[in-house]
Amino acid sequence: SQKIEQNSEALNIQEGKTATLTCNYTNYSPAYLQWYRQDPGRGPVFLLLIRENEKEKRKERLKVTFDTTLKQSLFHITASQPADSATYLCALGYSSASKIIFGSGTRLSIRP
Amino acid sequence: EAGVAQSPRYKIIEKRQSVAFWCNPISGHATLYWYQQILGQGPKLLIQFQNNGVVDDSQLPKDRFSAERLKGVDSTLKIQPAKLEDSAVYLCASSLQGGTGELFFGEGSRLTVL
Numbered sequence A: 001s002q003k004i005e006q007n008s009e010a011l012n013i014q015e016g017k018t019a020t021l022t023c024n025y026t027n028y029s030p031a032y033l034q035w036y037r038q039d040p041g042r043g044p045v046f047l048l049l050i051r052e053n054e055k056e057k058r059k060e061r062l063k064v065t066f067d068t069t070l071k072q073s074l075f076h077i078t079a080s081q082p083a084d085s086a087t088y089l090c091a092l093g094y095s096s097a098s099k100i101i102f103g104s105g106t107r108l109s110i111r112p
Numbered sequence B: 001e002a003g004v005a006q007s008p009r010y011k012i013i014e015k016r017q018s019v020a021f022w023c024n025p026i027s028g029h030a031t032l033y034w035y036q037q038i039l040g041q042g043p044k045l046l047i048q049f050q051n052n053g054v055v056d057d058s059q060l061p062k063d064r065f066s067a068e069r070l071k072g073v074d075s076t077l078k079i080q081p082a083k084l085e086d087s088a089v090y091l092c093a094s095s096l097q098g099g100t101g102e103l104f105f106g107e108g109s110r111l112t113v114l
Helices: none
Strands: A004-006 A011-014 A019-025 A032-038 A045-051 A056-059 A062-067 A072-077 A086-093 A100-102 A106-111 B005-007 B010-013 B019-024 B031-037 B044-050 B053-056 B065-068 B075-079 B088-095 B109-113
Touching: A004 A086, A011 A019, A019 A086, A019 A106, A032 A062, A032 A072, A045 A056, A045 A062, A072 A086, A100 B044, B005 B088, B010 B019, B019 B088, B019 B109, B031 B075, B044 B065, B044 B075, B075 B088
Parallel strands: A011 A106, B010 B109
Antiparallel strands: A004 A019, A019 A072, A032 A045, A032 A086, A056 A062, A062 A072, A086 A100, A086 A106, B005 B019, B019 B075, B031 B044, B031 B088, B044 B053, B065 B075, B088 B109
């Protein structure tokens, strides 16, 4: 079965630096990959989607890359702020009607 | 635009009791999902509906969990009888396009089974 691996350890970053989160998957590549943010006690909130034929997507301070050869997606937050502290989830989808599978998430802490 | 509504937000029950969770998706969203999120883990899909029909329920423990989506709008997830390992947050999500569309999540229903 498909496995999704995200940084199991929490990531602690100094404010202003770039935070980089990793999402690795096994077996076959997804048709698309999504990133979500989840705050404690809240539901996940969608951030970005990248398709298998796209190498990179940007949205404000966020950047996502997708390397189907490495079976990996990287999620970057530039000029990080304490308000960016949250858990970030990657999610994979395989067709227009398929289910979306989530990774276990990476907890990110930005210290002032 | 109103978001995905879920209730109750919190529920505490004894093992072997039953519980039901309700979800009202965003108006016009054809696809509805129920996810289970155990503390420290990512959301695990339990069931996916497209309008009234079930698209995927492969990870739904059908001996104790059931879900329905009447008239392609609201949905109810039931657990009967509950086990200790069912303690989790039950998240409902909906999407407009299904599949590649972004998921809009509710705040979740936190279940504690004693």
